[in-house]
Amino acid sequence: MIEMHDVWKTYPDGSPALKGINVKVDRTEFLYVVGPSGAGKSTFMKLIYREERPTKGSIFVNGFNLEKLKQRKIPFVRRNIGVIFQDYRLLPKLTVYENVAFAMEVIEAPKKFIMKRVQEVLDLVKLSDKGGSLPTQLSGGEQQRVAIARAIVNNPAVIIADEPTGNLDPDTSWEIMKLLEEINFRGATIIMATHNKEIVNTMRKRVLAIEQGEIARDEVRGEYGYEG
Ligand code: ADP
Numbered sequence: 001m002i003e004m005h006d007v008w009k010t011y012p013d014g015s016p017a018l019k020g021i022n023v024k025v026d027r028t029e030f031l032y033v034v035g036p037s038g039a040g041k042s043t044f045m046k047l048i049y050r051e052e053r054p055t056k057g058s059i060f061v062n063g064f065n066l067e068k069l070k071q072r073k074i075p076f077v078r079r080n081i082g083v084i085f086q087d088y089r090l091l092p093k094l095t096v097y098e099n100v101a102f103a104m105e106v107i108e109a110p111k112k113f114i115m116k117r118v119q120e121v122l123d124l125v126k127l128s129d130k131g132g133s134l135p136t137q138l139s140g141g142e143q144q145r146v147a148i149a150r151a152i153v154n155n156p157a158v159i160i161a162d163e164p165t166g167n168l169d170p171d172t173s174w175e176i177m178k179l180l181e182e183i184n185f186r187g188a189t190i191i192m193a194t195h196n197k198e199i200v201n202t203m204r205k206r207v208l209a210i211e212q213g214e215i216a217r218d219e220v221r222g223e224y225g226y227e228g
């Protein structure tokens with residue numbers, strides 16, 4: 001599903017943020033990315049959803065080599081990746097329904113299909129009664145569930161979650177984790193960067209630790225490995 005071969009990333013004027021990353025993530029996997037602040041976790045994730053380009057090396061997502069992608073194939077690869085952030089990043093002037101529908105409109109999905117599918121994913125995240133609300137009228141956990149609905153609405157093969165529970169209390173964080181686990185169970189690969197020790201140590205999934213731009217650990221049923 002995702003492969004990196006000797007991937008380096010140096011930002012302009014910076015020292016290398018990633019130094020020779022080699023990794024392979026299978027379709028069914030749920031992968032935690034852990035490590036100290038500034039270690040390169042976000043950069044690792046941004047390379048996968050093509051927010052950043054590597055300085056060197058090759059990255060494959062869903063069989064496509066991101067560095068050799070023809071321009072016209074880029075939207076196709078992008079829509080196969082859903083992204084979730086710590087700060088939700090919902091469009092503040094659009095309702096819950098509109099935020100989710102927007103993700104389908106940009107890929108020009110048929111209008112009839114949009115209504116049906118948005119309802120379906122709002123049901124999945126248990127927000128079907130909040131479609132008409134604005135993001136500011138929702139709790140943090142509800143906003144993150146909208147962001148998850150938006151991320152999965154086009155049925156992507158991969159979900160990238162960068163500290164999705166970072167702003168949430170423990171109970172709400174667990175609700176979000178249950179949802180992500182369900183989405184993984186339904187067939188999406190999940191890659192999640194986190195500082196949440198309790199979640200990583202309880203869920204016991206694959207753990208990739210990045211330290212100073214390098215893979216320090218890659219464990220099948222791993223632990224967080226740092227002080228909480
Ligand atoms: P993490 O997500 O683990 O905190 P990042 O990937 O955000 O780490 O950052 C890795 C390194 O790259 C850090 O030294 C950071 O300062 C640097 N960095 C990240 N983004 C940029 C950028 N846009 N421009 C310059 N340097 C950056």
Ligand code: ADP
Pocket residue numbers: 120121124152155156157183186187188
């Ligand atoms: P289908 O993919 O044909 O809709 P599934 O049984 O795979 O059927 O999925 C049932 C429901 O689960 C879907 O209608 C959708 O709401 C949700 N779903 C499907 N695939 C994903 C996915 N990759 N991520 C999140 N939710 C999904």
